Amino acid sequence: MAAVASRTAGLLRLRAAGAERRWCGPRCAGLVQGFLPPGGEGAAQKRRVAHFTFQPDPESLQYGQTQKMNLFQSITSALDNSLAKDPTAVIFGEDVAFGGVFRCTVGLRDKYGKDRVFNTPLCEQGIVGFGIGIAVTGATAIAEIQFADYIFPAFDQIVNEAAKYRYRSGDLFNCGSLTIRAPWGCVGHGALYHSQSPEAFFAHCPGIKVVIPRSPFQAKGLLLSCIEDKNPCIFFEPKILYRAAVEQVPVEPYKIPLSQAEVIQEGSDVTLVAWGTQVHVIREVASMAREKLGVSCEIIDLRTIVPWDVDTVCKEECFLNLEAPISRVCGYDTPFPHIFEPFYIPDKWKCYDALRKMINY
Amino acid sequence: MRKMLASLVSHVFSGVNQKPAMRGLLASLNFSNDTTCDITKCDLYRLEEGPPTSTVLTREEALKYYRAMQVIRRMELKADQMYKQKFIRGFCHLCDGQEACSVGLEAGIRPSDHIITSYRAHGLCYTRGLPVRSILAELTGRRGGCAKGKGGSMHMYAKNFYGGNGIVGAQVPLGAGVAFACTYLGNTEICLTVYGDGAANQGQVAEAYNLSALWKLPCSLSSERIATTQWARLSREQQPNTDYHKRGNFIPGRKANGMDILCVREATKFAAHYCRSGKGPILLELQTYRYHGHSKSDPGISYRTREEVQSMRSKSDPIMLLQERRRNSNRSNVEEWKEIDADGKKEIEEAAQFATTDPEPALEELANYSCTTKKK
Numbered sequence: 001m002a003a004v005a006s007r008t009a010g011l012l013r014l015r016a017a018g019a020e021r022r023w024c025g026p027r028c029a030g031l032v033q034g035f036l037p038p039g040g041e042g043a044a045q046k047r048r049v050a051h052f053t054f055q056p057d058p059e060s061l062q063y064g065q066t067q068k069m070n071l072f073q074s075i076t077s078a079l080d081n082s083l084a085k086d087p088t089a090v091i092f093g094e095d096v097a098f099g100g101v102f103r104c105t106v107g108l109r110d111k112y113g114k115d116r117v118f119n120t121p122l123c124e125q126g127i128v129g130f131g132i133g134i135a136v137t138g139a140t141a142i143a144e145i146q147f148a149d150y151i152f153p154a155f156d157q158i159v160n161e162a163a164k165y166r167y168r169s170g171d172l173f174n175c176g177s178l179t180i181r182a183p184w185g186c187v188g189h190g191a192l193y194h195s196q197s198p199e200a201f202f203a204h205c206p207g208i209k210v211v212i213p214r215s216p217f218q219a220k221g222l223l224l225s226c227i228e229d230k231n232p233c234i235f236f237e238p239k240i241l242y243r244a245a246v247e248q249v250p251v252e253p254y255k256i257p258l259s260q261a262e263v264i265q266e267g268s269d270v271t272l273v274a275w276g277t278q279v280h281v282i283r284e285v286a287s288m289a290r291e292k293l294g295v296s297c298e299i300i301d302l303r304t305i306v307p308w309d310v311d312t313v314c315k316e317e318c319f320l321n322l323e324a325p326i327s328r329v330c331g332y333d334t335p336f337p338h339i340f341e342p343f344y345i346p347d348k349w350k351c352y353d354a355l356r357k358m359i360n361y
Numbered sequence: 362m363r364k365m366l367a368s369l370v371s372h373v374f375s376g377v378n379q380k381p382a383m384r385g386l387l388a389s390l391n392f393s394n395d396t397t398c399d400i401t402k403c404d405l406y407r408l409e410e411g412p413p414t415s416t417v418l419t420r421e422e423a424l425k426y427y428r429a430m431q432v433i434r435r436m437e438l439k440a441d442q443m444y445k446q447k448f449i450r451g452f453c454h455l456c457d458g459q460e461a462c463s464v465g466l467e468a469g470i471r472p473s474d475h476i477i478t479s480y481r482a483h484g485l486c487y488t489r490g491l492p493v494r495s496i497l498a499e500l501t502g503r504r505g506g507c508a509k510g511k512g513g514s515m516h517m518y519a520k521n522f523y524g525g526n527g528i529v530g531a532q533v534p535l536g537a538g539v540a541f542a543c544t545y546l547g548n549t550e551i552c553l554t555v556y557g558d559g560a561a562n563q564g565q566v567a568e569a570y571n572l573s574a575l576w577k578l579p580c581s582l583s584s585e586r587i588a589t590t591q592w593a594r595l596s597r598e599q600q601p602n603t604d605y606h607k608r609g610n611f612i613p614g615r616k617a618n619g620m621d622i623l624c625v626r627e628a629t630k631f632a633a634h635y636c637r638s639g640k641g642p643i644l645l646e647l648q649t650y651r652y653h654g655h656s657k658s659d660p661g662i663s664y665r666t667r668e669e670v671q672s673m674r675s676k677s678d679p680i681m682l683l684q685e686r687r688r689n690s691n692r693s694n695v696e697e698w699k700e701i702d703a704d705g706k707k708e709i710e711e712a713a714q715f716a717t718t719d720p721e722p723a724l725e726e727l728a729n730y731s732c733t734t735k736k737k
Contacts, residue, residue: 098663121562121599122529150528153564189451191513193527332728338451338513339502340727 050188050240051347052280056247057217063250072242074216074249075104075181078223079142081253083112086140088177089227091117093127093144101146102183102242128154128180132162135175135232142227145182148236149196154180162232163207176230181223184212184236185277186345191338197276197331202234203306209233209258210305214279216247221256222303229258238276261309267298270355273313275302278346285351295359324361327354394420396690400624406606406644407613412631416623423687424694426468426622428701430460430680433484435709436493437653440483440500444657448717449500453514454481458652461622461679462585463488466553468622469629475543477523477536478555480515481585481651485555489522493708497716505719509726530556530563533582537569540580540642551579551636553629558586561605570609570642577641581632582609585619586648606646619647620677623686650677 059066069077083089091105097119099106109117120127127143134141145151151158158180166174186195202210209231213219219237226233264279265286272282279301286297300313329346337344396418403411437457443449456463463484466476478485486496491507499506500514507517517525523539526532536554543550560566561584573580584605606614613635617628628645635643650673654661661670687693 101658119599122559123562123564125564126562152528191451191515193515194452334728334731337511337727338516339510339721340724343724343727 050244051342051345052277053284054215054241054245055280055283056245057215059248060217060250063254064252066248066250068246069216069220069249070241070243071213071216071219071237071245072102072104074220074247075223075237076106076108077249077251078220078227078253079105079108080111081224082140082142082227083108083116085253086227088138089116089140089142090134091142091144092120092131093181094120094122094146096144100144102237102239104181104237104242105144124150124153125157128157129161131178131180132157132165132175132232135162135178136165136173138177140177140227141175141179143178143180145180147194147196147239148182148184148198149193151180151182151198151234155201158202158208158232158234159205163205165207166231167207174230175232177227178232179223179226179229180232180234182234182236183239183242185238185240186336186341187240188341190336191341192335195336195341197236199234199236199305205306207231209307210236211258211303212236212238212276212305213303214238214276214301215241215245216249218256218301218303220249221254222258224253225255225258228255233258236276240277256303259304259307259309261303261312262301263298263312264301265297265299267296269296270358271298271300271313272351272355273300273302275305281346281348282351284348285355288348288352289355293356293359295355297355324358327358329354394692396423396686396692398623398686398690400621400627401618403624403628404604404606404616405613406604406615407611408615411615412617412624412627416627418623418686420692420694422468423683424697424701426464427680427683427694427698428705429464429467429488430622430683431701431705432493432708433457433460433463433487434680435705436487436496436712437483439709439713440497441653441657443497443501443713443716449514451513452480453500453657454655455653455657456481456484456651458673458678459585459587459619459649460484461625461682462555462619462647462649465619465622465625466555466583466629468626469631470551470553470633473521473548474550474633475521475523475536475539475552476555477532477539477552478525479529479532479557479560480525480527481557482515482517482525485522486517486519486525489519491517491519491522492712494712494715497712498719501716501719502721503716503719504722504726505715510722511726511730530560530566532556533560533563533566533569534572536582537573537578537580537642540573540578540636541576543579544576549637551581551633553581553583553632555583555585557584558599558605560584561608562600570612573642574609574612577639579636579639580642581629581636581645582612582642583629583632583645583647586646587651604646606644609642609644612642612644614644614646616646616648619649620679621682622679 079091091108095101096105096117097109105117124145131141131143162175162178185197199210202208209229211222211226211233213222223235226235272286274282282299286299289295289297302308329351331344331346397415398418399415402414405411434457437455440449440453441455444453467488476485476489483496495505495507496517499508499510499512499517502510502513504510515525515527533554533556536552540552543552586605602608606616615628618624625647632643632645652670652674
């Protein structure tokens with residue numbers, strides 16, 4: 001199998017569950033061949049722009065008029081809706097006043113005033129602690145951490161303060177109206193400190209919710225749910241999708257429920273689970289599996305990492321019925337690399353390879 | 362006659378421990394093309410006296426500083442060009458405009474002293490001894506890079522130079538630790554811990570101040586004040602107190618003109634002497650300016666005007682200021698400068714050529730050095 005040098009990376013979680021679905025066997029036995037990129041040897045040299053192709057969902061007409069938006073515009077729209085509806089809502093973080101380094105807060109300061117959209121100094125721990133304080137009094141705090149890689153100074157505040165506030169005070173206090181937003185994931189050239197996907201660190205922390213959207217439509221609905229949710233939420237935004245993902249998104253506010261995974265495509269042989277950018281990678285893997293192996297894949301977008309939707313992913317007794325061990329395809333056990341990014345990312349070739357091995361188990 | 366007078370004066374003063382002013386006098390009489398220069402007085406905080414307001418710039422020093430600053434300037438501009446050509450990708454933080462800081466800081470300390478800084482490190486990488494080719498090759502991610510191509514722009518290291526750090530402010534407690542090791546190991550070395558405006562607001566910087574003062578660590582905490590933090594303008598919106606040299610509270614500090622290499626040098630020498638004498642940490646605020654934006658994704662004019670940048674270039678450029686000093690004292694080295702320019706240009710071109718043709722690291726390097734054992 002040829003390794004294709006791709007520029008960008010994402011994080012993948014791939015599992016196959018046999019459950020009540022039996023593997024029917026590949027339809028074309030002779031088709032198990034290395035998946036060479038089109039164009040042969042020469043194409044392997046060429047570096048493509050991204051390791052995925054964004055696949056927009058069909059336009060949703062149930063929420064009224066829609067507008068073409070990319071991911072950062074859909075975030076702006078969600079924030080705009082929140083600030084309009086909730087007079088206590090404030091947005092703060094590094095460089096948010098002029099519109100943010102990824103343009104997610106463009107126009108909001110002009111529209112709502114400098115006392116509602118304001119810059120903070122460079123102090124992540126302070127930003128989150130400050131946000132917790134605002135939320136504890138009942139106001140809505142929307143804090144931005146400039147890159148998810150920088151969230152670690154705030155780790156103590158999130159895990160030890162935000163997540164435990166309600167529990168330790170016997171529900172006397174809570175910081176449920178806190179939402180932390182951060183650009184997340186690889187972008188093709190981010191190297192060690194602009195590419196990280198730290199959701200796993202928070203996945204073991206009861207008391208908070210962690211949400212990652214795959215598209216502009218999903219992002220707006222999920223972000224609005226996070227802001228209105230009565231628990232502190234971390235909303236990671238795949239930065240590679242900020243401009244690359246364009247969809248029709250409703251102008252009016254709407255919510256997508258948290259802790260509910262979405263079955264994007266039903267299938268009968270293998271279950272593929274992913275979130276964020278990686279959903280688009282596994283969509284392509286599913287197509288490859290169908291064409292080349294005759295394998296029917298079920299694709300699940302987890303959406304909320306914690307508390308996650310166990311019931312959708314693992315039906316009852318599924319572990320008693322698996323025909324192959326669960327496979328994880330993800331980055332390696334190294335820091336996110338600089339020059340090696342194309343080899344580090346769990347691209348469609350690695351996913352397809354893992355799927356093939358599982359089918360042949 | 363003049364020669365006899367010079368040798369007499371030399372003989373008289375040879376046994377004396379000379380102060381800078383005396384050396385200035387001697388230099389003038391030696392006709393060695395040295396210049397006595399006035400430098401701006403530093404603002405002082407909790408200090409009775411500060412660095413001298415006059416110093417001697419020898420011909421050799423002038424040429425050495427000029428060369429270093431020109432190389433750094435050209436290297437940064439070359440990196441800019443290579444970034445636009447997509448040889449360099451990712452996050453690249455240039456320091457052109459701040460050459461006086463890197464060269465001046467290095468001139469004020471010994472090679473055996475230690476330096477740690479932020480991600481805007483290319484200038485200090487060079488002054489700490491890394492060849493230009495290894496810096497550019499690291500930017501392009503090749504095996505000839507100083508970190509084997511694994512670090513990139515923000516993570517370059519050399520002997521007694523601890524990087525190159527991505528997270529703002531994270532290097533400051535590390536610098537305090539390095540300073541502690543100097544004391545603990547019983548040498549007279551110090552650690553220059555360099556950071557920017559934004560880092561001054563990080564909690565861990567306050568912690569580092571406290572630790573350094575508590576244990577009297579030989580840590581010279583140097584903030585390069587460029588009046589911007591990442592993308593945002595430095596203002597009262599960012600902090601009530603914009604005098605970084607006073608932010609250490611109980612730690613003395615001084616503010617110097619970071620565009621004048623002699624000012625930086627003398628302030629650094631003063632700081633180094635202070636730290637070596639066991640008095641503990643000291644803060645140094647260098648007022649400097651970067652011509653490019655925060656990183657290559659920042660046009661640099663979101664929060665400042667083109668006119669402001671142009672004005673700084675034309676009035677306060679560090680290389681120009683150095684040349685002016687020599688010109689004003691009729692000790693111009695024009696021909697020598699031209700030679701240095703040509704030489705520097707050649708060095709940069711060769712380095713760029715290397716950086717674009719050297720192979721990328723072998724794939725096996727991906728997993729190497731995650732832990733101490735190199736994977737076979």
